[in-house]
Amino acid sequence: MADIAAPAYRIFPIIPALKPGAMENVRSFVANEKIQTAIGFPGQLVEDWHDKAIAKMGELLGKYRSLRVFMDACVHCGACSDKCHYFIGTQDPKNMPVARQDLMRSVYRRYFTLPGKMFPALVGARDLTKEVLDEWYTYFWQCSECRRCSVFCPYGIDTAEITMAAREILDTVGYGQKYSNEIIGKVHRIGNNLGLPGPALADTLEGLEEDVKDATGVDVRFPLDVKGAEVLLITPSADFFAEPHIDSLIGYAKVFHATGTSWTLSSMSSEAGNFGMFIGNYDQLRAIAMRIRTAALELGVKRIVIGECGHAWRVAYSFLNTLTGVGDGADANDRFAQMLQKQLDHRYKQPSHICEFTWDMIQDERLSFDKEKNDKHIITFHDSCNVARGSRMGNYAGGQFEIPRNIIRAVANNFVEMNPATTREKTFCCGGGGGLLTDDLLELRVKGALPRMEVLQNVVDEHSVNFMATICAICKAQFTKIMPIYGYDRRMVGGVHQLVSNAILLGDK
Amino acid sequence: MNTLFAILFYLATLVFVVGLLQRIRLYANTPSPLLIPTTPAPVTQAGVVLRMTREVVFFESLFKANLWTWAMGWMFHASLALVLMRHLRYFTDPVWGWVALIQPFGMYAGITMLLGLCGLWVRRLYVERIRYISTLSDHLMLVLFICIAGSGLLMKFAVHTDVIGVKNFFLGLMHLNMQSLPASFPLYVHLLLVSALLVILPISKLLHAPGVFFSPTRNQTDNPREKRHIAAWAAKFESEK
Incomplete structure (x- = not known):
């Protein structure tokens, strides 16, 4: 890793000259027989x-x-x-x-x-x-x-x-490919991409409850496998222990706590990510998505909410209804989908993004914030590719851009945009998406982050930006890894719900 | 020569119509199992029609991508459309009012069409990236169009052709009543290349014309949460359960 240097920023964002064969020797590890x-x-x-x-x-x-x-x-x-x-x-x-x-x-x-x-x-x-x-x-x-x-x-x-x-x-x-196929195997075997078994997950969540209690003095719960909960939260497994992901998980829990929402995680379906999409295999895509359906049916939940994860949200928003019936508008004789759709509460979009949930609560004035808690941050927002170009939030085209920004503005005072040629539907990928978030492709990941790093540098220079918020587990992992190579502090990256978590007022102290 | 061109045009038209219809049927019959519109996308059917119209009439995405390519590409296509409409006068008797009306514009469109084509070819030849991705057929396709436009303009502005005779020939073809084609070298070249174009279209990249209408990223409504969308081959997995 030490020998991979960040490419130089382009002085003008000109189109680079061709270097044929430049990457022909950068090959992801091939999966073994097992x-x-x-x-x-x-x-x-x-x-x-x-x-x-x-x-x-x-x-x-x-x-x-x-x-x-x-x-x-x-x-x-x-x-x-x-x-x-x-x-x-x-x-x-x-x-x-x-x-x-x-x-x-x-x-x-x-x-x-x-x-x-x-x-x-x-x-x-x-x-x-x-x-x-x-x-x-x-x-x-x-x-x-x-x-x-x-x-x-x-x-x-x-x-x-x-x-x-x-x-x-x-x-x-x-x-x-080793990386993606190994992860898919883990989901089937254990329930999530990181291979975190149920008991370990329960321990982690208990630890989190203690941490939040120490930090805030409030009993914020992280419920697991609670039958009859209203909301089933499906979140990328990185949220359970990776930094900075975990701070967003704490943010979701605080939002549920402050709004008095009964919610649960599932140990069987403890993964929002779906690498079946990355390898273009419908059977895998469907089999992994089916875990969410099974958990929803078993736990009898009324709503399904997805945590901060880009491709997971694309799969959830765009494909989940097709694959599993999580959604609305199935034919009356579509027994497979109706079975689940009858259970869900259709006053809400199914599935919902956690940002939709939080923004709805903010609009209903069921959440309050001390925005000054985020004053140490000058924030910009990196649109994650799968959210930006493969999904939507809210009930209008482009809600996936507005809602996360609305939340940031509601919980923090300092927000600036990056160059509009690189945000919203024109956003650049972080460089680690689509099954490439593996160290055997680090050179590719570092180089692929160049266009994002360039425009980030602009807002750092012009506005002293020191926090780039994003709503994707892969973006978070990729940036914390490659940004130090570009000379940034890895803690510059975090989730939108990390900012929510900083500023939210829990009330019942 | 008359018989030769008559046979050529009948055959070319047949290949064109049958080939294109087959291709369109293939596109239409191929399922799209997942909703993949490039978002933000319209949330209603009417919105999709509007998006597609902007795409087909104004080349909206290309406009966002590259102004030069857009300018030359749009100039070529818009001119081609006008030129084609202008040519309707060879196939209608009496000539429709609006076709008569656009005759002068169609004439200049021939020139702007040639300019657009030359611009696109220059880009293909001299921009490193575009040269890299170009195949021989990409160049030849431009040459074909340039020669068609060039021979057409030649007949209009230099070597006048008996257009009445041409019209009689084609009206004759349409009514299975063979008429003689005026003897003119540029005309022969023009007609030969046009029939070649008709034959090539259903088996080449010119399929982008029907293809764009079937592009799932552009023609799908963004409503996956509101309505369940499922392809027949994917629904089978559910009945097996």
């Missing part, structure tokens, strides 16, 4: 990988309209070419979204289109060789599926969809 077979994938590269890969591609083309249309529609206009943080940070041309897509598109053309079958050289089509497959592995594990490119594409082509398909094909032929 990790692969534990989640139902072949243990190693199968003998007939070529035919299996092409067959899988054909299957996915038939199952996903996104892939089908995106393979055909690209005209190589280059609108996306300078939009990826990994390209900006690494200058490797294969990290341009269009070039990353073309790694697969070239193969698609060769096997699935007439011109590619007849004149491969003319249309840039190529055979799926072992070299190509290796290249897929390298560069599809250098995409964080953040969707920034899709904002700018005139046809809405989303590289994330193509990356997911490529990873799915790679897994099918036994060429999986």
Whole structure:
């Protein structure tokens, strides 16, 4: 780690020159046999990988309209070419979204289109060789599926969809990534990404109750597996002990406490994150999401609230209704979904984000704050990619931008925005999303953070910003790791509910 | 020559229509199992129509991405649209009122179309990133359009062609009544390239034209919490339970 230096800031945010091959040797560790077979994938590269890969591609083309249309529609206009943080940070041309897509598109053309079958050289089509497959592995594990490119594409082509398909094909032929697949195995085996078993979780929560009691003198509870609670909180497992995540967990508990909301965590479903999305595997995505449904049914809760986690919120907001029925508006004869939807309280959006919950309570004047408690902070807000471009909050488009900011303004006095070309739907990924938050990709993570670090430096210089709030467990972990390399204090990063926690008045002291 | 071009156009039109319809059917029949609009996205169907209209008419996303590419790309496409509308006069008798009205604009559009195309090609040739991602077919596609526009303009401004004769030929084709095509080299080139374009469209990147309407990130309503969305192949997992 010590030998990975932060790239220099660009004096002007010009588009970098190409450095072909710059990142071709940065490869995430490949999953071993044990990790692969534990989640139902072949243990190693199968003998007939070529035919299996092409067959899988054909299957996915038939199952996903996104892939089908995106393979055909690209005209190589280059609108996306300078939009990826990994390209900006690494200058490797294969990290341009269009070039990353073309790694697969070239193969698609060769096997699935007439011109590619007849004149491969003319249309840039190529055979799926072992070299190509290796290249897929390298560069599809250098995409964080953040969707920034899709904002700018005139046809809405989303590289994330193509990356997911490529990873799915790679897994099918036994060429999986260690980090993501190991984590998926842990969720199935233990219930969360960090592999924290139920008893350890109970201990942790008890410890937290004591800590909060010491700090505030108030008995704030962290309930676990309470049947009949109103709210089931599903939060990323990092919230249970990683810094600064845990401060946000304390914030959620204080909000529930101050509003008198009965709530519970689940030891069986103690993970909001869903790495099934990262590897583009519907079965895994669904199986992991089903744990939330099962917990909700078992505990008989009326509301499901999701903690601060970017991709978890995308899965929860956009996919949970589809995958598990957590939501509203199922057909009357859709027994699977109705079973759960009848139980949930539809005066509230299902699922809700913790920021929606808190903001509703603030608007109902059920929370009060001493904003001066946050005066030591000059705060900016980093929009997390999956929240910004893959979800919503509130009942209007763009609520995912306004609601967290509203909360910050309600609990703190000093808030400034970063350069608007890098916030809201144009936000840059932290550099560690999409299954890349692993030390074997640290070089990529450091370089990929460059565009965010540059604009953060601007507000540090101009406004003395000393706190960057965010609502994603991966953003928090990534920034605390890479910001010291850029010369920042790692404690500059924290959650929105960490700020809530600082300022909230608990009343019944 | 008459018969040759007649056969060519019948065949090209057939390939174009059948190929395009097949592709559109394929897009329409491929399920989208998950809601993936790029947010913030419209929360109503009417909002989606508006978003798509802005995308198709003004190239909104491209505008956000790169002003130069947008300016040249939009100039080319808008001009092409005008030029195509102008060409309706060769296929309608009597010529529709609005088609007659836009004739002068359509003429200049031929020039702006060529300018836009040249600008796009210069970008493709001289911007390092864009050159890197370009395939031979990307260049040839621009050359094809440039030659079509060039031969068309040549007939308008230099080597005049008997447009009445051209019109009679195409009206004849439409009514299965063979007429003779005026002998003109630029006209032959123009028609040959246009028929090539018709054949290429359903098997090339020109599929972006129908494709954009089927792009899930642009055409989906952002309402996953309000309404359950499930594809048939995904719903099967539930009945197995």
